[in-house]
Amino acid sequence: MSLQSALIGFLLSKLLPTPLSPQEIIVVQTTAVATGTMPLAAGFVGILPALGLLEEEKDGSPPIRLSWLAAVGWSCSVAFFGVFLSPPIRKQVIIKEQLAFPSGTATAQLISVLHRMPPPDTTLRRRSGYRAIDTEDLTHPTAITDEPENHQEAIEADHDERDVVQREGWEDLLLSFLASGAMTLAAYFFPIVFAIPLFGKYLAREWLWSFTPSLSYVGQGIIMGFPTTLSMNLGMLVGWGILSPLSKDSGWAPGPVGDMSTGARGWILWISLAIMCADSLVSLLPVVYEYCIKLAVWYGPAKSGDDAETLEDLEVETADRLVPTKWVIYGLTGSICVGTILVWIVFGNDGIKPWATLIGFMMGGLLSILGVRALGETDLNPVSGLGKISQLLFAWIQPGNVVANIIAGGVAEAGAQQAGDLMQDLKTGHLIRASPRAQFYGQLIGSSLSIIVSATAYTLYQRAYTIPGPSFPAPTAYVWLSLARLLRDGQLPQNSASYMVLFAIIFGVIAGVKVMAAQRNHPYTKWIPSGIAFAIGFLNTPSFSLARLIGGIIEFIYHKRVAKSGGADIRLIVIASGFVLGEGVISVISLVLKTYGVGVASCWGCSGGICAGCPA
Incomplete structure (x- = not known):
């Protein structure tokens, strides 16, 4: 929600005696994103509902439902790890590797338009896969505008857009x-x-x-855009229009269609899981390869001191505006130690051993680098696939322990989720020259506030509704629990394995094609189906996907007709x-x-x- 937070912050600042500067808007936006990230990072939509679905006969543990105080403790355990990871990762992916982070760059373009600033200088930070973004394509961060042929017209269009937002934005x-x-x-x-x-x-x-x-x-x-919503609805048609009736009529899923254990919805969930894993893993392969090459170049024996000094010179901020290294060291150490203790207090020895939680945090640090680099290149943080990788590891470390598998996977995923979301904001700040230290403070404030807000909201919703339930199905909870059970028992629903392999191969190939097309800056890359979006069409019932498709169509028509005609x-x-x-x-x-x-x-x-x- 970086673009939305920046817009609303700008509109609210117009009510102040002295409107906020662009750099202050970035701090507001950073704080808002840090606050909004916590429900996802702390697993309130996946991990905690999954623990509430446990069955003692199947999983060796009764359902775990956290009280408000326990939810606060769990949130505190994962709230700050990703925040303290962000300064060193920023130095790696924004300063040294100069990754694109399309949404963060688009937000910088938006802020420059609203404040009548010159567009951020992205030409000096160009690398493989990096593209300048035209301000008329702010809802399309992947739009290509490398040649400023009509620069004066673009400036006038920017001013028109700013005037429209100031005049009609509140209305x-x-x-x-x-x-x-x-x-x-x-x-x-x-x-x-x-x-x-x-x-x-x-x-x-x-x-x-x-x-x-x-x-x-x-x-x-x-906000998602037409290509993503189209992929989601293609998945809906295949999952709910073809595979669901097939599994039901063939007797593979004899229960009610919506039943996640014996029904078609639970059967197609496994196909969705295979697609997500295949898409995420294939998308990460070039990231891992490039990262290994970079490490070899930077830290290899042939690396000279002059070259290393040149890399350091890429930093444009003074020391008083950066987060001190000792803060990062103390913060990471403290957040890991306190987080491990809090997880042990909340879940006890029967839930997960402290040493396993420590490994979860270390996994989170490694996965964060992969996730952030993928986000910087593709604008997609593959946390779903990274979470599955962590579950596979913990099935080997603590075999047969479903609770530990879910919790440790959640700890590892939290770091990748939080670090990725915050990195987009740091990219925006880098382009507009906001203080990284001020953004760091905003991240700490937002995460701290969200601990109370998220835990309170989740507790209240649990009292009023059944989660997962008809009103709040929480489909990702079943993904977490189903994989943990599979790694414990090795049992798949009837005939689902062959379809999992088939769809994993298909979307592994599609993901490979998409990666190669993106590396060549092919204009049709965005129309290649997204495996993650396709799989989400399986997870959600058709009612969720159809309305989003309407929004995608509106965005497509508006952008092609209204915006290009002067809107x-x-x-x-x-x-x-x-x-x-x-x-x-x-x-x-x-x-x-x-x-x-x-x-x-x-x-x-x-x-x-x-x-x-x-x-x-």
Whole structure:
């Protein structure tokens, strides 16, 4: 949410007596991203729900549901490791390797437009795979604009966009916020609003084919872009339109379609897992290869002192604006030691041994470098695949311990997730010359605040809803638990192994083609299907993917027709942000209503268990 945080920070600063400078906006944005990263890094949408699904007969442990205090302790254990990793990784991937980080660069372009600054100088930081970004393509960080043929026209267009945002930004944000909030509140009292049986009640009830016209999903689709949402919906068609009926009719998944254990949804989950692993691993291969070559060049015996000094000279910041090395050393040591103790206190010896947690943190550091480099090259942080790598390792270190497998994998993934998200902001700060130390403070403040916010929100939602459940399915929780069980028992659903191999090969090849096309800066790279997005189409029911496709189509049409005919491309980001924020804020009101026993007003149209908010 770097672009959205920068936009909203800019709009809010216009209400102040003295508007914030570009560098101050970057610190605001960095703090916001650090705050928003915590629910993902701490596993509130995957790890913790997975622990709540444990079964003593299958897993050797009863379900683990953390209290508020335990959730705070778990969050503290992983909250700061990625933050203290960010300064040395910044030196490696932003200063030395000068990776692109397309979203971070696009955010820098956006801030320069809003503040009437010259575009950031990216030409001096050009490397393989790095491209300058035209400000008319701010929602498309991969757009190629290497030749400034119409420089004056571009400057005038930038100023027009800034004027539009200042003049109409608040109105657009408010209207989109209110529209999304009103629809969210209506869906709480009338659940059929978010469960429209667009393809008939039979398909909605038996095969989960319904439509959720959530403006938040539409806004997410706008932000994700048309190619990604298209890949997601292709996965939806293959998973829910072909493989789900095939597994059900063949008797491989005899249970109800939505059952994650015996139904088609649980069966196709394994195909999704194979696709994610294949895509992530193949995408990481060139990153690992290039990284090994760089290490050999930098630290090999032939490396001269003059060359090493030249690399150090690439740093453009003075020492008083950088994070001191001793802070990093003390911070990493302290966060690892305190984190290990807190994990032991929260889960005990029966959950995971302290030495295994230490290995998890070390794995997190290594995986962070791979994940950040992949993010810098492709704008995609492959944390899902990295998490599976950590699970495979811990299946060997602590065999048969499902709880330890999930927890240690979560510790390792947290570092990669957090370091990657924060690195985009550090790239923005590098281009606009914001203080890395000020951004570091913002990261610490955001992560600290989010410990309380995330733990409190998760505890309240757990009291009001079943997680995972109809309203919050948390599909990644089943991915974590299913792989941990597979590594313990070695049992796959009937006939799923052959399809896993088939789809892994197909998307391994597709990922290889995509990597090669990206290295050659091929203009059609973004249209090659994304394996991760394709797999997410399997994990989520069709209702989640269809609304995002609408957002992707809107983004595509708007960008090709409206923005290119003189409209403001930034304006679409403002509207999409309002859609996302509206549902997010009003959902808190829904949570309060649910907590105090205020139920739905009418279950009209929800017969047969179509709606999550109504009884079957």
